[in-house]
Amino acid sequence: MADIAFLKEMAKNLRIEIVKMLALAGSGHTGGSLSSADIVTALYFYKMKHDPKNPNWHARDRFVLSKGHAAPVLYAALAMSGYFDKSLLGTLRKINSPLQGHPCCKSLPGIEVSTGSLGQGLSVANGMALGLRLDGLPSRVYCLLGDGEIQEGQIWEAAMSASHYKLDNLCAIIDHNNLQIDGCCSEVMDVSPIDEKFKAFGWNVFNIDGHNMEEIVEALDEAEKIKGKPTMIVAKTIKGKGVSIFEGKVQYHGIAPTKEELEIALKELSNGKN
Amino acid sequence: MGKIECSCDLIELTELCGKDMATRDAYGITLVELGKKNPNIVVLDADLSCSTKTVLFRKNFPERFFNMGVSEQDMIGTAAGLALTGKIPFASTFAIFATGRAWEQVRQTVCYSNANVKIVATHGGITVGEDGATHQALEDVALMRVIPGMTVIVPADAYETSQCIVTISEYYGPVYVRLGRAKVPAVMPLEYKFRIGKSHVFNIGKDVNIIANGLMVSEALKASEILNKEGIHTGVANFSTVKPLDEETLLEIAKKSKLIITVEEHSIIGGLGGAVSEFLAENYPIPLRRIGIKDTFGCSGDWKELLKIYGLTAQNIVEVAKEFFKK
Numbered sequence: 001m002a003d004i005a006f007l008k009e010m011a012k013n014l015r016i017e018i019v020k021m022l023a024l025a026g027s028g029h030t031g032g033s034l035s036s037a038d039i040v041t042a043l044y045f046y047k048m049k050h051d052p053k054n055p056n057w058h059a060r061d062r063f064v065l066s067k068g069h070a071a072p073v074l075y076a077a078l079a080m081s082g083y084f085d086k087s088l089l090g091t092l093r094k095i096n097s098p099l100q101g102h103p104c105c106k107s108l109p110g111i112e113v114s115t116g117s118l119g120q121g122l123s124v125a126n127g128m129a130l131g132l133r134l135d136g137l138p139s140r141v142y143c144l145l146g147d148g149e150i151q152e153g154q155i156w157e158a159a160m161s162a163s164h165y166k167l168d169n170l171c172a173i174i175d176h177n178n179l180q181i182d183g184c185c186s187e188v189m190d191v192s193p194i195d196e197k198f199k200a201f202g203w204n205v206f207n208i209d210g211h212n213m214e215e216i217v218e219a220l221d222e223a224e225k226i227k228g229k230p231t232m233i234v235a236k237t238i239k240g241k242g243v244s245i246f247e248g249k250v251q252y253h254g255i256a257p258t259k260e261e262l263e264i265a266l267k268e269l270s271n272g273k274n
Numbered sequence: 275m276g277k278i279e280c281s282c283d284l285i286e287l288t289e290l291c292g293k294d295m296a297t298r299d300a301y302g303i304t305l306v307e308l309g310k311k312n313p314n315i316v317v318l319d320a321d322l323s324c325s326t327k328t329v330l331f332r333k334n335f336p337e338r339f340f341n342m343g344v345s346e347q348d349m350i351g352t353a354a355g356l357a358l359t360g361k362i363p364f365a366s367t368f369a370i371f372a373t374g375r376a377w378e379q380v381r382q383t384v385c386y387s388n389a390n391v392k393i394v395a396t397h398g399g400i401t402v403g404e405d406g407a408t409h410q411a412l413e414d415v416a417l418m419r420v421i422p423g424m425t426v427i428v429p430a431d432a433y434e435t436s437q438c439i440v441t442i443s444e445y446y447g448p449v450y451v452r453l454g455r456a457k458v459p460a461v462m463p464l465e466y467k468f469r470i471g472k473s474h475v476f477n478i479g480k481d482v483n484i485i486a487n488g489l490m491v492s493e494a495l496k497a498s499e500i501l502n503k504e505g506i507h508t509g510v511a512n513f514s515t516v517k518p519l520d521e522e523t524l525l526e527i528a529k530k531s532k533l534i535i536t537v538e539e540h541s542i543i544g545g546l547g548g549a550v551s552e553f554l555a556e557n558y559p560i561p562l563r564r565i566g567i568k569d570t571f572g573c574s575g576d577w578k579e580l581l582k583i584y585g586l587t588a589q590n591i592v593e594v595a596k597e598f599f600k601k
Contacts, residue, residue, distance in 0.1 A: 058359075062359075105387050105388075106387065106388055113354065113387045114383070115382075116382070117383075120379055120382060123348045123350075124355040125355060127351065130355070130356055131356045131359030131361045134316070134338070135360075154345075154348055157343075157345035160348075161348055
């Protein structure tokens, strides 16, 4: 059983680390890191089988952050899990840091594949799912996508493949915050209806509130029971979730909090406005 | 870049020595042999398995063969995912699609992750023939060579191809191998042992040395015969590995040459000629001529005719050498 209170507290802690490391870095992607914090928390602190002491354990579950710009949420989850010391978070985006602006698997344990160029992660997740299945392992693969990201054509190639190869050990999640760099997804390039599109591609689809921990946990549990097809969780989220001054504001896609904004953010997050 | 010994039993592959055969055919045969020996070998194709010859692996090991349909970007990403779970994926399609359509996937997902993916592309070069410019990859070597961490190999004949395929399966890291559609003459001797990053010197000439790879090795050998008869002392070396370049041997050859000629079935920009020029310009500047496709697209036609039209024959090499020594 999932300890929902613990997970909510952990998500809050992840958000605190996210805004702190971004403010220190002075650049980076605030909105999309905060919007996916609850999902990533549920994966790393509830659902996934992984061992921070042995990051290359072959039978582990895999997580592919296809929306690589949300690196801070992944770095926070890895640090809080114990993959590396939390003090490393302060080196984000600096010279010689293993915490690159977008995740690099060659420089940091726990990163499964280098990502950042959008649209490429789902194919990799498919390949991992095929490889684990060939080995007869029960391990699962999770892949986090952005809603702007699914405008990339390769996503739909991969959507076909996952269904064609009946990858029921694959669960993808879309962080559906409906904002991308140039504005609303629906205005820049309408991606809706996301759920119907993936259903048409042969996927099992769940629509959830991506900030409701009970719903996230339930969807991840249910996905595991689905046989013969991959599952897509369309998680409705709010960009910048958890900090009122960032919430729903497109300009915080690619900029870091200032000192003053960090103070406000830490105050709100600590007060548990989550 | 690591150089490894070939531990796989190559005895049966020596059967390919002396056989005139398309390098893609040698690839298909070798993949099956590899598949028997190593259960971690998996193969991906993008709806061209009958042309790339991965169809042979597909028939023998259907559970380890993945047809990705006409989606090269997804194929390369899927191959990376398989590699990251410990498999040794060979991903094949035509050279233009593997390196052009999926270039960014090769750069970002494969090479930046150092994923152990072997991209073995067929239908490289002008000898694709009748299909014309859209299907003739004349830039693929340049596109792959520029990516950090990528190894680039253009085997000369069936025998070298089979050794190359076995060797790269035992080497960890991304590799691009460029193969051809047309039947090519056997050129590599029985005692030849392929090594990543090691060239094969047939002989060193006192006047001119021809640095070639792929199908052009056989044209270079023919040219050297003619030139030697005409009193221009000519040597030939097969630089099948374009990256990492065998700089040591190249320098040794250059020091004995009055002229270096590079010959490749590829654009003169960025391929073997580019790599050799870059190295020699900085380390041992001597006269050099590049023979290849001169910054243009190909066209449809019989492949042997195309080689003549685009200046990729022994006769062209002879003319370039004679022109130099006339001065």
